[in-house]
Amino acid sequence: MQPIIELKNIHKRFGEHEVLKGLDIAIRPGMVSVIIGGSGGGKSVLLKHVIGLLKPDEGQVFVEGQDTVPLPERELTEIRKKFGLLFQGAALFDSMTVEENVAFPLVEHTGLNASEIGRIVAQKLASVGLSGHGAKLPSELSGGMRKRVGLARAVALDPKIVLFDEPTSGLDPVMGANINDLILRTRDEFGATCVVISHDIRATFAIADEIFMLYDGRIIASGTPEEIKNSADPVVQQFIQGKAEGPIRIS
Amino acid sequence: MVTEIGRIAALFSEACVWLVRPPWRMRQFFKQMEFVGVRSLFVVCLTALFTGMVLALQTYYAFRLFSAESLVGATVALSMTRELGPVITALMVTGRAGSAIAAEIGTMRVTEQVDALTVMAINPVQYLVSPRLLAGFLMLPLLTVVSDLVGILGGYLIGVKALGINSGIFMNKIYELLTLDDIYEGLYKAAVFGVILTLVGCYKGFYTYGGAEGVGRATTEAVVLSSVLILASDYVMTALMM
Numbered sequence: 001m002q003p004i005i006e007l008k009n010i011h012k013r014f015g016e017h018e019v020l021k022g023l024d025i026a027i028r029p030g031m032v033s034v035i036i037g038g039s040g041g042g043k044s045v046l047l048k049h050v051i052g053l054l055k056p057d058e059g060q061v062f063v064e065g066q067d068t069v070p071l072p073e074r075e076l077t078e079i080r081k082k083f084g085l086l087f088q089g090a091a092l093f094d095s096m097t098v099e100e101n102v103a104f105p106l107v108e109h110t111g112l113n114a115s116e117i118g119r120i121v122a123q124k125l126a127s128v129g130l131s132g133h134g135a136k137l138p139s140e141l142s143g144g145m146r147k148r149v150g151l152a153r154a155v156a157l158d159p160k161i162v163l164f165d166e167p168t169s170g171l172d173p174v175m176g177a178n179i180n181d182l183i184l185r186t187r188d189e190f191g192a193t194c195v196v197i198s199h200d201i202r203a204t205f206a207i208a209d210e211i212f213m214l215y216d217g218r219i220i221a222s223g224t225p226e227e228i229k230n231s232a233d234p235v236v237q238q239f240i241q242g243k244a245e246g247p248i249r250i251s
Numbered sequence: 252m253v254t255e256i257g258r259i260a261a262l263f264s265e266a267c268v269w270l271v272r273p274p275w276r277m278r279q280f281f282k283q284m285e286f287v288g289v290r291s292l293f294v295v296c297l298t299a300l301f302t303g304m305v306l307a308l309q310t311y312y313a314f315r316l317f318s319a320e321s322l323v324g325a326t327v328a329l330s331m332t333r334e335l336g337p338v339i340t341a342l343m344v345t346g347r348a349g350s351a352i353a354a355e356i357g358t359m360r361v362t363e364q365v366d367a368l369t370v371m372a373i374n375p376v377q378y379l380v381s382p383r384l385l386a387g388f389l390m391l392p393l394l395t396v397v398s399d400l401v402g403i404l405g406g407y408l409i410g411v412k413a414l415g416i417n418s419g420i421f422m423n424k425i426y427e428l429l430t431l432d433d434i435y436e437g438l439y440k441a442a443v444f445g446v447i448l449t450l451v452g453c454y455k456g457f458y459t460y461g462g463a464e465g466v467g468r469a470t471t472e473a474v475v476l477s478s479v480l481i482l483a484s485d486y487v488m489t490a491l492m493m
Contacts, residue, residue, distance in 0.1 A: 051370055073374070080372040091363040105371045 002065070004029040004161060004193050005050055010059035012045060019045050020056070021217030029160075032187050032194040034204045036239065037214030038248065043197040044088070046214065047163055050195070051083050052076045063161075081109060084154030084162040084192075088169065090146040092138040098125070098149050099134035105156045124152040127189075128182060144175035151182055155190060162186055164196040168203050176200070180207050201240050205229070213239065215248070259454050262376065266384050266450075269377035279382040287348045287383070287449065288390030292397065294347060295340050299398040302335050303327055303405025311414050320414075324421035325428040327406030332429065336399040337437045338485055341391060341444035345477040349448040352383055353473035356456025357466040365457070380453045384446060391445030392438040399437065436492050443488065444481050451477040 003026035012020040019042040027033045037043050048054040049061055052068055061068045068079055092101050102121045106112060112120070125131055128148040138146055147167065154162055164183060168176035180203050186192050198204050204211060204225075211228045213221040213236050221228060221236045228236060238246030310326045356379055359365050368375040403425070410416045455473035459465045 053366055053369060077372045077374070080370060083370065085367075085370045087363045087367060089362060091367040093359075093364055093367070094362075108371065108373055 001028050003027055003062075004064055005195070006060075006062040007046070007049065008060045008062070010046075010049060010056045010061070012042075012049070012054065012056050019217060020049075023059075023214070023218050025212055025219050025222075027193065027195055028210065029193045030187065030191060031209040032183060032196060032207050033210045033212065034196045034198055034208040035212045035214055036198055036201070036204055038239070039199060041214055042217060043199075043214055044165055047085075047165055047195070047197055051080060051085060051163065081157065082160045084157065084159040086147065086150045086154045086162070086164045086167055088165040090138075090150035092146055092149055092153070094138045096137075097134065098130070098136050098138065098141070101138070101149060102134075102152045102156055105153065109157060120156065121152075124156055125149075127185070128152045129178075144171050144178070147171070147179060148182070151179070151186075155186060155192070158190055159192060161193045161195065162190075164194065164198075166197055166199070168198065168200050176203060177206075183207055201242065215239075258458065259450065262380060262454050262457065263384075263446075263450055265376045266380040266453075269374065269381040270385060272377075276378065276382055279378065280385060283382045283386035284390055286351075287344065287386045287445075288394060291340075291344045291347050291390075291394060294343050295394050295398050296401045298339050298343050299331070299336065299401040300405040302339055303331060303402035303407075304409045306330055306335070306402070307406035307409040307414070311410065311416070320416055321420045321424055322428075323410045323414075323416055324403075324406060325424040327410070328403050328425045328429045329433060331402035331406070332399045332434045332437045334437070334485075334489070336402055337391070337395045337441040337444060338481065340394045340398045340441060341448060341481045342478055344387075344391065344394065344445075345448045345452075345474055345481065348387075349452040349477050350470045350474050352449060352452030353455040353459075354466055354470045356453055357459030357469040360456060360459045361462055361465060375457075380450075380457070383449045383453055387445035387449030388442050389445070391441040391448075395438055395441035399434065439492075440485060440488050443484060447480050447484065448477045451480065 005027040007023060007025045010020045010023040011018070023046065035043055035046065045054060049056055055069060059069070063079055063082065066079070068076060071079065093104065096104070099121050102124055103117050106117045106120060121134065122131065125134055128151055130145060130148055130152070133141070133145065138149070141149065167179045167183065171179065183194055183196060184207055187194050196207070208225050211223065211225055212219050213228070215235050221231050221233050223231070228240065231237065234247050238248050306327045307323055310323050311320060314320050314322055356365070365375045368378055407421060411418045411421050452473045455469040455476070459469040
């Protein structure tokens with residue numbers, strides 16, 4: 001199967017610190033791919049390369065076969081319309097109500113009239129279980145609700161690819177399971193490709209079709225949850241078992 | 252320092268390009284005009300009033316020494332229109348709106364709302380900076396007109412009502428000595444100040460880092476840098492227009 005997103009030999013450094021050291025990854029369409037790895041290990045940086053918020057020092061980023069690295073900002077804008085991104089902190093516009101947040105991409109990028117937009121917004125809010133909260137401001141919502149609004153906004157345009165940055169961090173287990181459900185439904189109902197960044201091992205094994213382990217600036221292991229569980233790599237084993245002793249250096 | 256100037260210049264030129272390129276964001280633009288302009292009106296009037304009053308008081312005591320009290324009105328009018336009207340307006344709007352712009356955009360930056368705009372295929376400069384820049388450029392001259400008027404009124408109140416200068420002489424000297432060019436000069440300056448204070452606010456907000464502390468730092472720096480640039484550019488423009 002042709003990968004929908006492919007990163008080849010990505011190098012990225014911030015000052016003295018080299019975060020990505022020749023990273024290769026290929027994401028297949030219509031699947032939930034989870035990228036796991038330690039905090040500060042470059043997972044968010046990787047995600048920002050996928051969507052063109054950061055440019056690599058070296059390497060190529062292919063989205064549906066097109067190399068996005070040399071593209072000017074204007075053409076990147078077109079590429080970005082294929083994506084939805086759920087930010088770690090939801091990144092809702094706090095000057096707008098919940099409804100206005102979800103409607104924002106629709107207002108900006110579609111020629112739909114107000115009643116059609118209202119209908120889509122209501123439907124997206126219902127799908128994340130937030131019907132009736134549309135008139136609230138983000139500051140009036142709990143963390144879990146904000147994330148769900150963020151998800152409704154991310155999928156408002158029915159994007160082909162939805163990226164999730166730590167979707168369950170900071171949530172209680174039930175809310176986390178709720179979000180995981182939503183990720184699976186995003187795949188099943190919209191046929192979207194989901195890329196999830198996580199260090200939540202339990203959630204990862206619950207939702208992943210394919211898992212990638214990011215360590216020391218590279219993908220060191222990839223495969224189905226079964227394959228990762230049975231991996232012989234000591235780094236992978238230490239990470240998924242959450243042990244303090246092992247080859248992973250704490251910097 | 253050099254990178255900072257470069258970044259400000261880049262932000263300014265990008266914002267200007269977006270002003271002539273669709274989509275135009277009329278709603279954002281009117282919102283910013285209201286925020287920068289209308290809601291600064293009260294504080295601008297208040298400061299202009301007291302400035303005009305103190306100006307009349309000071310010049311009266313100085314001019315009385317060589318019996319030139321009749322010139323108090325014209326002095327107040329010239330000082331207000333050429334210099335104090337635009338400068339005081341700009342400094343007050345910097346404190347009110349420039350700081351708020353830096354804080355708002357800075358908060359949006361540290362909570363990833365700016366990135367969210369980019370990800371949703373909206374250019375954040377076009378969405379956030381251009382409307383504010385245009386609002387500053389247009390509203391500062393308008394505020395300055397009001398400020399000039401209120402300042403002269405303050406001078407009149409003190410000069411004529413409190414210090415007993417003849418009202419006819421006070422006004423007559425203003426008509427005689429104040430020209431339209433004096434007023435225009437102040438308005439040109441005001442437009443430049445409007446661009447400076449919104450641009451610096453946007454710039455500091457845009458490059459905010461480091462959470463709540465970073466937002467506080469950005470806000471302070473925006474006010475300080477704007478104020479310095481306003482006063483420095485004021486001197487340069489005055490010298491050039493002489």
